[in-house]
Amino acid sequence: MDADVPFVLGTVPMWVTMVQLLAAGLVGGFCLLQWIWWRGERRRAGAEWALIWSADIALLLLAGGLFAFTDPGAVQDALQFAHTQLVGLFLLLAIPATRAFAAGPPIRWWVAISTTLLLGGAAAWWWHPTSPRHGVDVVVTAVLVAVALISVAYVVACIGSHKVSRLGALLVVAGAESLAMLTAGGIITNEYLSAMLVALWSIPLGFALGTMALVRLRQAQRVARTQHLMRDATARLANAAWFARDAESLLLRARDEARTILADPEVEGSLRTISHGRFVTELYSPAAHTAQERTFLVDLSQIVSAAAERYALTSSLERTAFSDPLTRLPNRRAVEKHLRDAIEQANVERTRVSLVYCDLDGFKRFNDLHGHEGGDAVLVRVADHLRALAQGDAQRFVGRLGGDEFVVVISRAPQDVDLVALARNLREGFVDRTVGARAARLSVGVASWVPGDVVDPDALMRHADTAMMEAKRSRTGFRVYDRALRRRVEAARHHRAALETAVADGQFTAYFQPIVDARTLEVMQVEALARWDDHGHLLLPADWLELAEETGLIVPIGLAMLAQSRRALDRFQVPVAVNLEARQLAAPDALEQIEAAWGDTYWEHLTLEITESALVRTGPAVPLLSELRARGAKIAVDDFGTGYSSLARLSRLPVDVLKIDRSFVREVGTDRGASVIRAILELASVHGLDVVAEGVERSSDLATLVDLGVRRVQGNFLGRAAATLPIRGPRPGTGAWHAQRPLRSVPTQPRGPETGPLTVVHNLA
Numbered sequence: 001m002d003a004d005v006p007f008v009l010g011t012v013p014m015w016v017t018m019v020q021l022l023a024a025g026l027v028g029g030f031c032l033l034q035w036i037w038w039r040g041e042r043r044r045a046g047a048e049w050a051l052i053w054s055a056d057i058a059l060l061l062l063a064g065g066l067f068a069f070t071d072p073g074a075v076q077d078a079l080q081f082a083h084t085q086l087v088g089l090f091l092l093l094a095i096p097a098t099r100a101f102a103a104g105p106p107i108r109w110w111v112a113i114s115t116t117l118l119l120g121g122a123a124a125w126w127w128h129p130t131s132p133r134h135g136v137d138v139v140v141t142a143v144l145v146a147v148a149l150i151s152v153a154y155v156v157a158c159i160g161s162h163k164v165s166r167l168g169a170l171l172v173v174a175g176a177e178s179l180a181m182l183t184a185g186g187i188i189t190n191e192y193l194s195a196m197l198v199a200l201w202s203i204p205l206g207f208a209l210g211t212m213a214l215v216r217l218r219q220a221q222r223v224a225r226t227q228h229l230m231r232d233a234t235a236r237l238a239n240a241a242w243f244a245r246d247a248e249s250l251l252l253r254a255r256d257e258a259r260t261i262l263a264d265p266e267v268e269g270s271l272r273t274i275s276h277g278r279f280v281t282e283l284y285s286p287a288a289h290t291a292q293e294r295t296f297l298v299d300l301s302q303i304v305s306a307a308a309e310r311y312a313l314t315s316s317l318e319r320t321a322f323s324d325p326l327t328r329l330p331n332r333r334a335v336e337k338h339l340r341d342a343i344e345q346a347n348v349e350r351t352r353v354s355l356v357y358c359d360l361d362g363f364k365r366f367n368d369l370h371g372h373e374g375g376d377a378v379l380v381r382v383a384d385h386l387r388a389l390a391q392g393d394a395q396r397f398v399g400r401l402g403g404d405e406f407v408v409v410i411s412r413a414p415q416d417v418d419l420v421a422l423a424r425n426l427r428e429g430f431v432d433r434t435v436g437a438r439a440a441r442l443s444v445g446v447a448s449w450v451p452g453d454v455v456d457p458d459a460l461m462r463h464a465d466t467a468m469m470e471a472k473r474s475r476t477g478f479r480v481y482d483r484a485l486r487r488r489v490e491a492a493r494h495h496r497a498a499l500e501t502a503v504a505d506g507q508f509t510a511y512f513q514p515i516v517d518a519r520t521l522e523v524m525q526v527e528a529l530a531r532w533d534d535h536g537h538l539l540l541p542a543d544w545l546e547l548a549e550e551t552g553l554i555v556p557i558g559l560a561m562l563a564q565s566r567r568a569l570d571r572f573q574v575p576v577a578v579n580l581e582a583r584q585l586a587a588p589d590a591l592e593q594i595e596a597a598w599g600d601t602y603w604e605h606l607t608l609e610i611t612e613s614a615l616v617r618t619g620p621a622v623p624l625l626s627e628l629r630a631r632g633a634k635i636a637v638d639d640f641g642t643g644y645s646s647l648a649r650l651s652r653l654p655v656d657v658l659k660i661d662r663s664f665v666r667e668v669g670t671d672r673g674a675s676v677i678r679a680i681l682e683l684a685s686v687h688g689l690d691v692v693a694e695g696v697e698r699s700s701d702l703a704t705l706v707d708l709g710v711r712r713v714q715g716n717f718l719g720r721a722a723a724t725l726p727i728r729g730p731r732p733g734t735g736a737w738h739a740q741r742p743l744r745s746v747p748t749q750p751r752g753p754e755t756g757p758l759t760v761v762h763n764l765a
């Protein structure tokens with residue numbers, strides 16, 4: 001042992017050894033604890049270096065402590081060697097540790113030089129391992145001093161360019177103290193003091209490192225706890241997003257969570273739309289926050305944005321499900337829901353609910369004329385008109401049922417008088433004059449639910465619809481579903497059911513009215529007229545024809561008339577005329593139906609009467625009529641003169657007979673009436689048509705008709721319709737018709753349209 005040699009362990013008092021060992025135990029134990037705590041956790045690089053550094057110090061102290069218990073010899077030499085190497089390692093570790101703490105410049109060269117020096121020192125030791133090693137100790141000391149200078153230089157280089165934290169300052173002070181003690185230990189000549197300094201120099205730094213690690217650990221624990229709280233808060237907010245109703249309330253909640261978790265009352269939030277259905281949320285605070293805390297704020301913001309997008313999408317889906325895309329009015333579903341709610345509320349409040357049902361007159365035609373764009377435009381105008389009506393009145397709810405049907409639901413509705421005024425205003429306030437079309441108008445029907453009625457929104461809808469139809473039918477344009485209409489509707493329903501049963505039970509019988517030769521009064525033909533035999537009570541077409549046409553029941557009735565007429569032909573041996581309604585011609589299998597009812601013979605003894613207006617309306621039926629004519633049947637234009645058809649058009653139709661309407665026949669006594677008949681006769685002769693004057697009620701009229709040249713007449717004066725007729729074929733010596741045309745089946749001669757009587761087109765109008 002040489003007292004002149006610094007950095008070398010020497011004899012120290014027992015208490016120093018005890019302090020050494022105690023410190024070694026503390027620092028070492030703390031290293032172990034640190035290592036266990038940090039395991040698996042994320043930690044900063046500095047923490048690792050500090051740990052290695054502390055471990056080195058612990059070993060250094062241990063080697064020093066143990067030194068006192070050894071006698072000079074191999075073991076003591078080994079401890080001495082280990083101690084020196086650990087001092088060297090301590091100095092070397094200062095470089096990476098400082099870099100990790102202060103993010104200093106690259107250390108490759110610093111470490112390389114220090115390591116080389118230390119290896120050189122170690123090698124010198126082994127060159128002369130046992131004491132006394134005078135020359136070698138000098139070399140080792142020089143190496144340590146050099147490495148210490150390099151480390152100090154690096155530390156100064158790093159710290160010089162950095163703001164040092166409180167912990168950093170503690171470390172620097174402790175490091176400086178340790179270094180000073182180490183240096184002093186090397187310089188002081190007092191052997192006793194020098195040995196003590198060499199034994200104890202590392203303790204300040206060891207404890208500073210321990211303190212720092214402890215503080216760091218506490219910080220890390222705090223961060224981990226905050227992270228945990230943040231995760232919880234994020235999950236809470238994500239859950240709340242499913243229950244919140246709007247993005248604003250969710251944003252407030254996110255802001256409050258952030259304020260609590262970050263303990264920062266200055267956190268604020270904002271929510272903005274960037275494009276259709278896209279949102280940006282921001283949570284911010286003027287206070288400085290760590291990266292983790294900022295990530296937390298971003299996470300919360302993203303939850304709010306995603307939820308806002310979801311709410312927007314849901315509400316837009318809901319809007320489409322409950323609104324009409326064209327007019328943006330509530331659709332049928334929404335109206336039905338509102339109506340149900342309104343009636344239920346009215347039931348509690350004992351108030352009335354009215355439903356105003358509007359329908360655009362002739363919308364289909366308007367659409368055909370102007371195309372769908374024009375149609376859409378007028379619908380939008382109707383919607384605006386109704387919307388304006390409901391504007392600012394919470395009791396009124398406007399919706400579109402579909403097509404051209406709109407409704408206004410009125411809660412706490414007024415009395416019928418006021419509703420009539422409202423319906424009238426609605427009707428009169430809307431006149432759409434799109435160029436080139438007839439003014440489009442609304443037909444308005446109103447029905448009300450009153451306390452005491454059954455809660456049945458469908459019934460209310462039906463009643464309002466009925467009132468609207470009635471408004472349309474009666475051409476008044478508006479109608480309230482009142483007691484009278486209710487009674488009428490019920491009667492109609494009853495009537496309709498009865499008509500259906502009557503048709504099913506075959507209660508329709510053909511009555512026959514003669515058509516006679518005007519001069520000889522011979523029966524030339526009979527016209528079948530339908531009668532409803534309601535258990536002995538005869539009902540004329542006036543009572544049921546309209547309903548039969550509406551319901552389509554006229555088709556089976558007409559076919560029954562055809563079949564009965566065919567039997568009458570056999571019975572009376574006189575040609576028959578049967579009325580056909582436009583509907584009957586419209587069926588795709590109309591020809592088959594007619595053939596099935598009539599049979600396949602005697603077509604030439606059948607005349608089919610179609611009213612002039614029906615004929616004009618059913619253009620598509622023309623081929624069917626030609627088909628029937630080709631079989632031998634004749635076509636008569638019934639009620640001729642009332643259909644206002646263009647004669648030019650009529651002349652192109654496949655017809656054989658004109659039946660002058662009784663309204664003209666009645667006027668035949670006047671000059672004007674006579675000239676009308678004359679004109680019709682002239683027209684008929686030009687086209688080679690037969691003429692029948694119907695509704696002859698007076699002998700004077702018959703005489704005038706004969707004078708004018710009418711060949712055939714029909715009317716009450718000549719014979720009323722009856723179930724049976726006192727005739728059987730032509731009487732002997734008369735009957736020009738049957739003399740020429742015996743009543744027998746003749747083969748059907750196909751007649752093309754070009755061979756028909758009307759080939760010349762004249763515009764006589």
Ligand code: C2E
Nearest residue numbers: 529530540541542558561579580581695696697715716717
């Ligand atoms: P229509 O084809 O013009 O039939 C003539 C109508 O005038 C019959 O009335 C007849 O009874 C009535 N009449 C006959 N002579 C006179 C008269 O001198 N004065 C007056 N005021 N009336 C007279 P009805 O039987 O009530 O039939 C009314 C209408 O019902 C018919 O008019 C016809 O359009 C329709 N109709 C009758 N039966 C059928 C049928 O089986 N099928 C179809 N589709 N329509 C029918």
Ligand code: CA
Nearest residue numbers: 527579609638
């Ligand atoms: Ca007729």
Ligand code: CA
Nearest residue numbers: 638639659694
């Ligand atoms: Ca007629």
